[in-house]
Amino acid sequence: MNTSRRPSVANWLLRRFVGGPMRESLIGDIDEQFARGRSASWYWRQVMPAILCGFKGDLGERPFAVIGAVVFSSALAVVWVTLTTSFYGVIWEWLNPSIGNSYLAFEFLVPFGGGTCLLWCLFAAFAGRVSARCTDGNRAVLIGVLVTHAAWSLWLTRGFWLYLEFTASVSARLWVPNYLWAAMCLIGMPISTVIGFFWGTEGSDRGIATKPSPS
């Protein structure tokens, strides 16, 4: 009997990201093997195949839900980007006559950039929650939405990463907050998606979809 504790991060990943119709049996089997004396590194080695197994199961169960979630997330992202771009345009026009087209004007936009990142994370959490509610916590949907959001946040922050040298040369006061917010957008988006998704799955844990045992 193994009395040591399961690696907490691996345990969290297993319980949160493994889906599919065999979810309960698979996690139960891994726990049983670990209780019989398997090592912590063995437990870690079970995580990725288990997540992959759950992903395949969930994808096979609801392939159109995964496609729908990816399309829905992308459509929301397009709307969001269009709205924030217009918003930036209005602010820029409003600032320009008073302080001119200068770095100072650009610096005024920096706090708006931070605010946009925060709102972007809130949007990601919302999209994650809606996806979870509509698909009964299908983990393949989560992974689909996660990849979509990661791609969108990379696209949105491309200016920061592509013109890294230029932005750094403009002003030291600018690049620190800029990169901080760009990084926040990149890291915050997927985290917000995951938080929103699990918020949406609360109270609806998925069961085993196999035939009941004959009594």
Add this chain to the structure above:
Amino acid sequence: MPRREFIGGFELLVLLALIRLGDDAYGVTIADTIEQSSGREVALGSVYITLARLAAKGFVTSRTGEPTAERGGRAKTYFRITAKGLREARRARQTLTALWAGVPQLQRGPA
């Protein structure tokens, strides 16, 4: 020639483990049987992916067993080979035996 499902190497190992284990075949025992025979570690996720594929081909069936405290109250899923699966395992054996026969490199002796 009629079209039929072929089974892969790991699928065959899982089928053979199911035949050996009979009514006691679930994730842990299947993985243990394969590990003891092959001497290689087997990920439970890989076993379940293979079982799902075999079930889709109609080679195995499953039923839910009893939950135990050791498993955190989670029920086991027992698997059993079907008649179709058994036929496929026999066919695979015939195919392998036919390919094995008459090849000097595969006879006993140093590699």
